[in-house]
Amino acid sequence: MAFVTPESVADRYDVLVVGSGAAGGQAAYTLAMEGARVLMLEAGRNYDPRSETPMFQTNDAAPLRGTGTPDKPFGFYDATVDGGWTVPGEPYTNASSEEGRQFTWWRARMLGGRTNHWGRIALRNGPYDFKPRSRDGLGFDWPISYGDVAPYYDKVEMLVGVFGTNNGLENTPDSPEGCLLPPPRARIGELLARQRGRRLGIPVIPMHRAVLTRPLDHRTIPARLHPGNAKAQRILAEDMQNRAACFWATECGRGCSIRANYQSPTVHLPPALATGNLDIVANAMAREVTLDPSGRANGVVYIDKRTGLEHRASARAIVLAAGACESVRLLLNSKSARFPDGLANSSGLVGKYILDTVGAEWGGQVPLLESLPPHNEDGAGGGHVYVPWWLYGKQKAGGLGFARGYHIEFGTGKGMPGGDPPYLPDPGGRTSYGLRLKEDARRYYGSYVSFTGRGEMIPNADSFCEIDPSVVDKWGIPVLRFHWKWSDHEIRQAAHMQRTFADWIEAMGGINARAPDADGRKAIKPGGFIIHEVGGALMGGSPSSSVTNAWSQAWDVRNLFIADGAVFASNADKNPTLTIMALAWRAAEHLLEELRNGDI
């Protein structure tokens, strides 16, 4: 078993997984390693990071010096294939034309999806994050607690490899011994920010990112992850030895040919394929989940994008992992007499309460960091440090004007030159040129610090998606229409981010180019921009108030699971990927149990 075509797909599988990213990769891994026969459908093309990743390529070898274009929005060397906020032939629409009410939807049509280019930031939700309504009366509680998910966070961290430290901070969970890899040293700008942040009461700690700072322990981890399963242990031990530790070069967003960071095609899929239990069909655009007469899901109709022909694959259970909104779209497009409003939608809640992350940014120039002696600051790519939300007390006392927290990511140092020159401050508005320009570049390059806020959005009834009644994609599949609205909580939070960052730049002796936006509407990024889209098929405590139960299993259709971020009942400031993987592992274990028991 391996990569197959629609013509060579087997007649029947135990589980059909739609999607190959963080959720689909994890679900397929867990299922295949434990013996289930799995078919995976991926809407994009096959992708081999070992041969396709631009490692060490420099911007002078790229068109337009590597800068972003509509074809490659994050720059030429970004790993994304056939993706972006627009995908040719695959439109979506927005119900409102008003500014601030738009949702912009990033997709990547390739094996591994968005995991190929993601920031690798791998933070655990904390205990508060699963019970937000109990704390402040807003949004929804999850039907599960941190304690239910913690063992799966442990497993995911051990499997994919995450660096970080345990700091014992509020709602910022520690990991058990043996889960985390040592963090890389902080860069000079990060150290300065740490020192000056302390004066403002802002704690700076090592980031948690899915990058191997040393090889994974292939002698002990496989037995911890797959107790009693000698085959899985052997396969994983062998695969772990084929992943190299980071060699401190090449941005993670390009992907990683040495498999030092997590992306589904380098971490989840190789061992799953090695079991012989996983088949993958690429270029397979899922259109509809089909039901048998008893109301159980029995297959998926998909379109082979190379031929335009329709096919159907069948399985005992279906796992949707297409990405939150794409899974929602698939449910809403699966209409039947039993489910006239879309599959598993007896609650009417499919598509409701979609969420993104609140994003705002700020940066300044810091004279203390000018003219530093050249030294290599590439590191593990991305920031080596971050700030977890630190104002729980003040917030609970009502002193902030918004209900939920944010964490702070950093940009410092001398990155590989490319794009508009971020090292020419042009003091007095005079455009630096000539010999002066060369002196300025040497002096100011590396002296900029930027802060990025990533905050929690509270679910609201005005942010949802539905099927557009009149627009279809190039295969004739009805597309999503988005509705979006930020509440004052998010808008005020964005303003607080910028104010905090500007104060911090000043505390570093730095220069803010202008005053921060007092109006959070100017500071906040558009909906979907942070690419942390979750929600739309929330898990909950009852069939009338949610789409899935605590196992990500559809209330209405017992053999249908939703393994991606669609089940998120809240979207903590922590980046969702690690939680998506933990929940996918947990859902897959539950599915295995039901398959073994004959319940499915």
Place this chain on the structure above:
Amino acid sequence: MNTPEPIHIDRRVAIKWMLTATAGAVLIKAPSFGDAAQGPSATAAGGPAVGYGTDPNLVKGYKPGDLWPLTFTGAQRREVAALCDVVIPADDRSPSASAVGVTDFIDEFVSAPYPDNVRDGRKILDGLAWLDGESARRFGAAFAQATGSQRIALCEEISLYDPSNPGLKPAAEFFRRFRDLAATGFYTTPAGVKDIGYVGNVPLARFEGPPADLVEKLGLTDEVRW
């Protein structure tokens, strides 16, 4: 992106978002965005140029002209080379911008079919025409044929926008944009990378962090330990 799509997100806004996401310190150097997107530019052959698509080969090397035809005339090339060398001249540490191919990069940039390039390209071409005209008016010679001190005198004037002379505003904006492009082109070449002191992009057995004497000099020794 070569066919119109039934997508209701304003195209200009979408592109702005995309480009904002690619910029580093976006708040300091926010690129300016003007008119709505234009159609694809015409190639020398007369057909519409196309971009590299959403699935280009990322591991091969490209040079200007490989993907879409370059469009500068001979006179424009000479003018751009001359302006490049006023903006980034040679010194004892690195060569001039034109000596390391920045003219070709700017040609590639203004000839590219993407909406922002089409719009920016028009600004650059308008600016080049203005500069040649102004040089002829003042010095009786096109910019490329003017003396070094004449070229610098002209650039000095448009390096700062003077509100009392609003007629020069487009020229000042052109000069800033051209300067940014020249710097992007120059500092992405091996010579520019060396000059600016970027020493990464090499595999290391260990990541050591900043040098200890630098950490000490900035008073950050206590910050190194977690």
